[in-house]
Amino acid sequence: MAATKSALTYAPSVRARRLARSLKEARQRAGLTAVQAAARLGWSQPKISHIENGRTKPGVEDVEVMLTLYGITSPERDALLTLTREAERRGWWTNYADVFTGSYVALEDEASLIREWEPQIVPGLLQTQDYAREVIRAGRPHVDEHELRRRVMARMARQTLLRREPEPPHLHAVLDEAILRRPIGGWDLMKDQLRHLSKEARRPNVTLQVLPFAVGAHAGLEGLFIVLSFPEESDPDVVYTEGIYGDVYLESPEEIKRCTLAFEELCEMALSPEESVALIDAAAGD
Known part of the structure; x- marks a missing residue:
């Protein structure tokens, strides 16, 4: 690997x-x-x-x-x-070098297709500001308010990627249903997040699917991963995953193929984009 x-x-x-x-x-x-x-x-x-x-x-x-x-x-x-x-050119993220310490944001910024499996939280590109604050605070309980605000600002700046002109990347995300049911920050905050998620799912460059509880065992049980693809055919895909011990980038053809096939299986097992938005709307109504 x-x-x-x-x-x-x-x-x-x-x-x-x-x-x-x-x-x-x-x-x-x-x-x-x-x-x-x-x-x-x-x-x-x-x-x-x-x-x-x-x-x-x-x-x-x-x-x-x-x-x-x-x-x-x-x-x-x-x-x-x-x-x-x-x-050698500096990207926008270098203004947040204290927050973005790895390669991911630089790679994401040049991707044409982002395929993301997320079993725990709403993907960073689709989070509301209040939801992002709660997620960051939970992961870094000892962070002071200045750093917390800084990290939230960086995440909001990163989201402009999906609105970039003329060619924003396409985000295809598969979310576990548990994400819709976990009231991060309380139910009022979560309702706002779900409504925002439903709105973002209607973007032409966003495809959102939900993997329902009824599926049982599936190809994503080992944890989150993101497959980044790029406009130039000569640039191979990169798989990114993260955890409490840091970030990992997988670049071997075998690992990329394994993760790509796993994502395809998750898409087949998940609800359709239309059914997924309906479930998100229902969860927001609940």
Whole structure:
């Protein structure tokens, strides 16, 4: 299982991952091992490995000397240097670097399709401000009010992704029915959240399904996961999962296929989008 913890040197975007993959392929086409390339560049072998694994952000000068060594000429050379400069751009989330410490938000921002299985709470992209505050406070009981407000603000800023123009990503979420029945923050707050969920489900770029209690055992019993897909076919899907011990990113084809198939099974077992919205509306009425 190819897992990467959130404690990376920096949070690589999709472009940064694409650059790392391209540099590794260029070295291999040149017939050089990582050790040989490092020796010719006068670098340590770990530096090459960290760049190729996306753990270190290479500067333009570093990429230039690597491409020269590998014999890469234009137009490929120009394209990779442009990609290097794009990978260095700061995203909106860097204003919340104290909140978003991993790679997820950078990857989510570039995704064209977000498939999410959520067994416990309303997905972050669909939470109301009051609901988000209660969820964050429950997960971080010792947080002070300043940090709590900061985290809620960051979550609300993240939600603008679904309203982005011209091409927002498509969110397809499957929620366990328990989410609708758990009164986080009390019933009045929960009613507002359910009404908001019903409204968001009617967006053209949002598909929402509810997995009813009657299903019994299902493919999502091991916990939440999110499959991110990207516009460029050359960018492989990434699976994200999280827990009390941190974030994990799965990138091996086997793990991605397993999670994709699990999500498809959950969709087949869940209520249709229309039936799901009806159940959400009924739960809000109750």
